[in-house]
Amino acid sequence: MKRWLKISFSLALIAILMIPLAACNNDSAKEPKKLEKVRIAEVTRSIFYAPQYVALAKGFFKEEGLDVTLTTTPGGDKTMTALLSGGADVALVGSETSIYVYAQGSNDPVINFAQVTQTDGTFLVAREKIDNFSWDQLKGTTFLGQRKGGMPQMVGEFVLKKHGIDPHKDLTLIQNIDFANIANAFASGTGQFVQLFEPTASIFEKEGKGYIVASFGKESGHVPYTTFMAKESYMKQNKETIEKFTKAVYKAQQWVESHSAEEIAKAVEPYFPDTDFEIMTTVVDRYKSQGSFATDPILDEEEWNNLQNIMNEAGELPKEIDYKTLVNTEVAKKVIKK
Template sequence: MKKWLKVGLVCLLAAILIIPLAACNNEEVQTIRVAEVTHSIFYAPQYVAIEKGFFEEEGLKIDLTLTPGGDKVMTALISDGADIGLVGSETSIYVAAQGSSDKVINFAQLTQTDGTFLVSREKIENFDWNQLKGVTFLGQRKGGMPQMVGEFVLKKHGIDPQADLDLIQNVDFANITSAFASGTGDFVQLFEPQASMMEKEGRGYIVASFGEESGHVPYTTFMAKESYMKENKEIIEKFTRAIYKAQKWVEKHNAKEIAEVLQPHFEDTDIEIIEMVVDRYKGQGSYATDPILDEKEWNNLQDIMDEAGELPKRIDHSSLVNTEIAEKILK
C-alpha cells in the first residue's frame, strides 16, 4: 500500500509541475511582420532584440522581411503587407503630405544619426571639406535621407552640391559600392560595412562622418499605421519594450560582445568588420539609447529636408510621432 502511495504522490507532483508548463506553452505567440528598408549593422539593436530573446519574452515572434526602398516599406504598410516598418522618418512625412486618411505614425526610434561616411579614393592625411570642390562625388539616391543629409553637410561647409562638384545621383543604392570600386567618382558616400571593407581592402579611405556633422535626427524609426496602433496597443507596447531592452543592452556592452550577437544575421561579413562597424557607430552615438523621438530631432529632420528642397510641407511632431508608449515604458 505504501508503495502505491509513493507512486501516487510522485505522479501527483509530476502533474503539478507539468500543468503550468503546458499552460505556458499554450500561450498564444503573436507574429509581427516587420519590413526593414535595408539589412544593416546600423540596426544592431533590432537584431540584438531577436537574438537575446527580448521579443520572445514579450510573447512576440518577428517575421522580418527585407523591403528595399522607403517607398516600398510604405506600400507594404499601407496595403497591410506588413504590420511595422523600419525606415527613415521622412517617409511618414511624404505619406501624410499626400493626404493619407490613415497616417503612418513613428513610435520607436532606433538610430539617431546619419549612418553614412565620406570615403576618398586616395588616402588623405588632413582632410578638409573644401577639398571636395571640383571633384566627382558619388552620392546617394535623390530624395532619400542619406542624400539629403549629404547635401545638408556640404552646404554647412560652404559647398554648393550642384555648382561646386560633379554630383552623381543616378546609381541604385545596391550598386553604389561596386560603381566606386570600378572607378566612378573621387569620393563616395557609403554606409557600413561597405565603407570599412573598402578601407580594409585599400580601395578607399574614410575621411569624415556625415552622422557626426549633421547632428541628431530620427534617422530610422519603427512605424505603423494609426489604425493598426489603435487596434493593437498591447502589441505595440510589447514591441517597444523589447526594443528598449535591446537598446540598453547595446549601450552597456562593448563592440566585440555586440558583434558576436549580430554574427548570425551577417554571416558573410567577417566578425572583425562587424566589430569595427559597431565600434564606429557606438562611438558617434548612432544607436538611440531609448525609443523616444523628441521634437528637437523631428524639427532637425525637417530642416534637412527643407534645405534639400524635398520637404513637401512642415508637419507638427504631435501629428506623426507617438511618444506616449515609449515614455510609459521608460517609467
C-alpha cells in the first residue's frame, strides 16, 4: 500500500512539473517568428521614392517577415559601393548604375528585380514666370543642369535634343556644380533655367524664386529610373527573401495607386520631418499625376531599351547590355500572379 502511495505521489509530482513545461511550449509556439534582416541602401532621401516609405510605414515588409533597415548613401557611386562590398543587401538606385558595374567586368553582376519609379523626377524651373512656355525659349540662355554622367543630366540632354536644341551649342550649359549646391547656385543668381528635383522645385515656386514650366519626366517617357537591385549571388542564395521583399513593394505600389496624394503624404511624413506637409502633398500629387510611381515592380524591355537610348545619346553608354542579362522579372511576375 505504501509502495502504491509512493508511486501515485511520484506520478502526480511529475504531472504537476510537466504543466508549466507544457505551458512554456505553448507560449513559445505563440511567439512570432524572428524577422529576417534586409539592409537597403537608397541613393538619396526623396519623396520620389514614396512607395518604399509606404512599405516601411504601413508594415508591409514586416507582414512578409522582414526586418528592413534603411540607410541613405548619397550618390550612385556610394550606393553601389555599399552593395558590392556587402554593406547592403539591396540598393535603390538608377538602373544605369547596374550597366556601369557590368561594363567594368563584374563577375557578380547587379540585377534589377523591382522597379519603383518609371519616369525622370526632375522639372525645368525658370527664373521668370512664363505663361506660354516653349522649349526653343531656352536657346541663347544659361541652363543650370545636373551632374555629367548622372541620369538626370542624361535625360535633360535627351529632352533638349528631342526639341531640336543642341545642349552644347544652343545654350550655355553649366554642369560642374555639385548636386547639393545646384539649387543654391540658382537661388543666388546663376542661370535663367535650372533642372531641379522635388521638393526643391515646388519650394522655389512657393517662395517666388522660380517657376516650374515643364517636366522632364513627361518628356522623356518611361524609363527604369529607380529600381531595387541586388547582387546575382545574393538573389540566388536568398530567393525566398527577394520574393517576400518584392511582394511588400508591390503591396505598397498598389496602396499608393489607390490612395490620394494627401493620404500618401501622411503615410511618408515621418521620413521627411523637415518638409512642409502642404509641399509634400503637392509633390506627391505632381509625381502621381504624371505617372512617375510604377504601379507594379516589373521593369519591361521597352523601358530598358529607352534607358540605353538615353545613355547612348548622352555618350555615356559603355556598351549595350541585353535586357535579360541585368533584369529579372520572374520574381515580380510571380508576386503579381499570386
